[in-house]
Amino acid sequence: MATGRTHRPATRSRGIPEATVARLPLYLRALTALSERSVPTVSSEELATAAGVNSAKLRKDFSYLGSYGTRGVGYDVEYLVYQISRELGLTQDWPVAIVGIGNLGAALANYGGFASRGFRVAALIDADPAMAGTPVAGIPVQHTDDLDRIISENGVSIGVITTPPGAAQQVCDRLVAAGVTSILNFAPTVLSVPEGVDVRKVDLSIELQILAFHEQRKAGEDATAEDEGAPPMRATPTGRKGPDGDMPAVMPA
Amino acid sequence: MATGRTHRPATRSRGIPEATVARLPLYLRALTALSERSVPTVSSEELATAAGVNSAKLRKDFSYLGSYGTRGVGYDVEYLVYQISRELGLTQDWPVAIVGIGNLGAALANYGGFASRGFRVAALIDADPAMAGTPVAGIPVQHTDDLDRIISENGVSIGVITTPPGAAQQVCDRLVAAGVTSILNFAPTVLSVPEGVDVRKVDLSIELQILAFHEQRKAGEDATAEDEGAPPMRATPTGRKGPDGDMPAVMPA
DNA sequence: CAATCTTTGTGCACGCGTTCACAAAGGCAT
DNA sequence: ATGCCTTTGTGAACGCGTGCACAAAGATTG
Ligand SMILES: NC(=O)c1ccc[n+]([C@@H]2O[C@H](COP(=O)([O-])OP(=O)(O)OC[C@H]3O[C@@H](n4cnc5c(N)ncnc54)[C@H](O)[C@@H]3O)[C@@H](O)[C@H]2O)c1
Ligand SMILES: NC(=O)c1ccc[n+]([C@@H]2O[C@H](COP(=O)([O-])OP(=O)(O)OC[C@H]3O[C@@H](n4cnc5c(N)ncnc54)[C@H](O)[C@@H]3O)[C@@H](O)[C@H]2O)c1
Numbered sequence: 001m002a003t004g005r006t007h008r009p010a011t012r013s014r015g016i017p018e019a020t021v022a023r024l025p026l027y028l029r030a031l032t033a034l035s036e037r038s039v040p041t042v043s044s045e046e047l048a049t050a051a052g053v054n055s056a057k058l059r060k061d062f063s064y065l066g067s068y069g070t071r072g073v074g075y076d077v078e079y080l081v082y083q084i085s086r087e088l089g090l091t092q093d094w095p096v097a098i099v100g101i102g103n104l105g106a107a108l109a110n111y112g113g114f115a116s117r118g119f120r121v122a123a124l125i126d127a128d129p130a131m132a133g134t135p136v137a138g139i140p141v142q143h144t145d146d147l148d149r150i151i152s153e154n155g156v157s158i159g160v161i162t163t164p165p166g167a168a169q170q171v172c173d174r175l176v177a178a179g180v181t182s183i184l185n186f187a188p189t190v191l192s193v194p195e196g197v198d199v200r201k202v203d204l205s206i207e208l209q210i211l212a213f214h215e216q217r218k219a220g221e222d223a224t225a226e227d228e229g230a231p232p233m234r235a236t237p238t239g240r241k242g243p244d245g246d247m248p249a250v251m252p253a
Numbered sequence: 254m255a256t257g258r259t260h261r262p263a264t265r266s267r268g269i270p271e272a273t274v275a276r277l278p279l280y281l282r283a284l285t286a287l288s289e290r291s292v293p294t295v296s297s298e299e300l301a302t303a304a305g306v307n308s309a310k311l312r313k314d315f316s317y318l319g320s321y322g323t324r325g326v327g328y329d330v331e332y333l334v335y336q337i338s339r340e341l342g343l344t345q346d347w348p349v350a351i352v353g354i355g356n357l358g359a360a361l362a363n364y365g366g367f368a369s370r371g372f373r374v375a376a377l378i379d380a381d382p383a384m385a386g387t388p389v390a391g392i393p394v395q396h397t398d399d400l401d402r403i404i405s406e407n408g409v410s411i412g413v414i415t416t417p418p419g420a421a422q423q424v425c426d427r428l429v430a431a432g433v434t435s436i437l438n439f440a441p442t443v444l445s446v447p448e449g450v451d452v453r454k455v456d457l458s459i460e461l462q463i464l465a466f467h468e469q470r471k472a473g474e475d476a477t478a479e480d481e482g483a484p485p486m487r488a489t490p491t492g493r494k495g496p497d498g499d500m501p502a503v504m505p506a
Numbered sequence: 507c508a509a510t511c512t513t514t515g516t517g518c519a520c521g522c523g524t525t526c527a528c529a530a531a532g533g534c535a536t
Numbered sequence: 537a538t539g540c541c542t543t544t545g546t547g548a549a550c551g552c553g554t555g556c557a558c559a560a561a562g563a564t565t566g
């Protein structure tokens with residue numbers, strides 16, 4: 001499997017930590033808003049609040065980019081917008097292909113938030129022959145058979161997968177073979193990719209489950225000292241696992 | 254603002270680290286697949302591969318839940334499915350409300366992946382009067398005016414926000430006031446919520462920007478020492494910063 | 507029942523990320 | 537200039553998460 005050497009020497013790039021990279025878009029969004037209001041400068045404190053982070057963290061993040069700030073004053077908004085944009089590679093245009101034009105794929109295609117940054121929906125691809133030619137968001141859907149050609153002709157290096165889970169890996173393989181080196185996956189599947197290809201996933205179901213966990217915990221705290229159904233009662237005793245019949249029976253499919 | 258005391262005592266719950274909680278849904282998904290194939294047991298190695306993680310990490314994660322495994326054999330699939338489901342709070346039903354039934358909201362409403370776990374779309378809410386009553390995915394859209402009533406009547410504690418960014422904070426405030434304590438936000442905005450309310454965000458644009466960063470880095474490694482294009486504008490007088498002097502101290506009037 | 511083999515559970519070390527706290531830098535008023 | 541005030545940039549401490557490596561536990565076989 002591909003994860004064998006998933007070890008990216010990490011931020012061997014030029015120092016910028018991954019966690020910082022993940023926050024740069026957040027700063028950029030806040031700065032863009034300030035820019036539109038013609039605000040000339042911001043302090044780390046103000047910007048941090050706007051971005052929803054700690055001010056010390058923000059300053060440290062910026063320190064990785066360089067010394068762009070004026071002590072006693074703050075940061076020049078326009079200048080910082082440019083620096084972050086450049087660092088993120090947004091000064092150039094990124095053609096993106098979306099594969100799987102169903103409910104979600106169509107919604108993404110219709111989303112205007114792409115172009116606002118340097119992203120452009122260059123192609124929509126689906127396996128359903130009936131969809132071929134049909135325009136979605138003004139862009140005609142093309143058939144999977146031409147995937148390879150479409151990717152190379154448009155110079156697409158970023159692909160978005162919104163197919164059913166079962167088709168995701170296959171689509172992924174084809175995208176990679178065609179030259180795509182970054183994938184945003186919405187299908188609830190673990191994708192295997194060769195080294196050098198980045199994959200990020202968006203999984204709605206996982207997010208909800210994490211919320212449910214905390215929700216349950218919150219509910220449980222109120223009823224503290226309250227009987228908690230069946231205390232997990234560990235296994236160690238010797239009686240081992242399965243505290244008797246607590247096990248099976250009810251199981252959410 | 255509510256972020257003042259955003260510090261969460263973190264995993265004060267009862268040990269389970271946040272990182273582990275975030276992976277439990279991943280394990281659960283892999284286990285469910287095994288269960289459907291009637292596989293009785295799995296080793297940490299096999300399951301880890303299926304979930305796309307390190308086997309040591311998986312074992313450590315499970316160790317927080319208890320000692321559910323048999324040395325020399327592995328883990329009982331059914332039993333583990335049950336334990337994780339219970340830990341995540343999926344043995345109960347979670348009514349969810351989606352606010353903002355546009356492109357994305359409608360796609361989510363139509364998504365079947367909800368019900369497969371313990372989540373149920375209990376209500377669809379939109380501010381557009383023209384949509385009121387119109388069924389989406391078989392569920393009639395209700396008007397924002399009744400938000401408070403809808404939330405309490407259905408006992409909704411998890412809300413999903415898919416409105417335009419400008420309306421997100423307002424919608425969030427109303428949801429919280431109505432009793433919602435967990436929010437999944439798709440709008441590109443930083444939400445302020447009182448303590449005790451959890452917020453998770455899904456931001457497509459941020460994911461793409463992170464991919465773009467790495468993409469640019471990959472491209473840059475090939476053609477190192479290539480021209481850096483566009484001249485920035487320095488605003489601060491004393492032009493002299495810039496990390497490695499790569500920044501021409503251009504000083505427009 | 508003893509030997510052997512497999513796999514778990516975890517102690518330990520390490521590295522990343524976060525936060526604190528403060529000296530230094532710069533603006534500004536006098 | 538000089539002194540004061542604001543805010544940056546960062547050294548250092550700390551805590552969390554990760555991965556290694558191995559002893560212990562249990563299954564299995566003879
Ligand atoms: N809709 C949501 O809100 C949502 C939320 C979370 C996750 N997801 C995931 O996103 C994916 C898409 O969801 P959806 O609701 O849009 O599904 P959908 O069924 O509406 O759309 C899937 C599309 O993919 C196409 N397709 C199937 N196989 C293909 C292939 N091999 N190559 C190219 N195209 C192919 C189909 O023709 C269809 O148009 C699924 O994996 C789903 O689990 C969806
Ligand atoms: N569509 C996507 O693929 C996508 C991707 C990433 C992020 N987003 C974000 O998700 C959100 C929704 O995107 P969309 O494409 O579905 O937009 P949309 O315009 O299609 O839908 C927005 C819906 O929200 C409703 N609405 C507006 N104000 C409201 C209010 N105060 N209360 C209740 N409902 C209200 C509108 O009537 C409309 O139906 C946006 O914030 C967008 O930035 C969308």
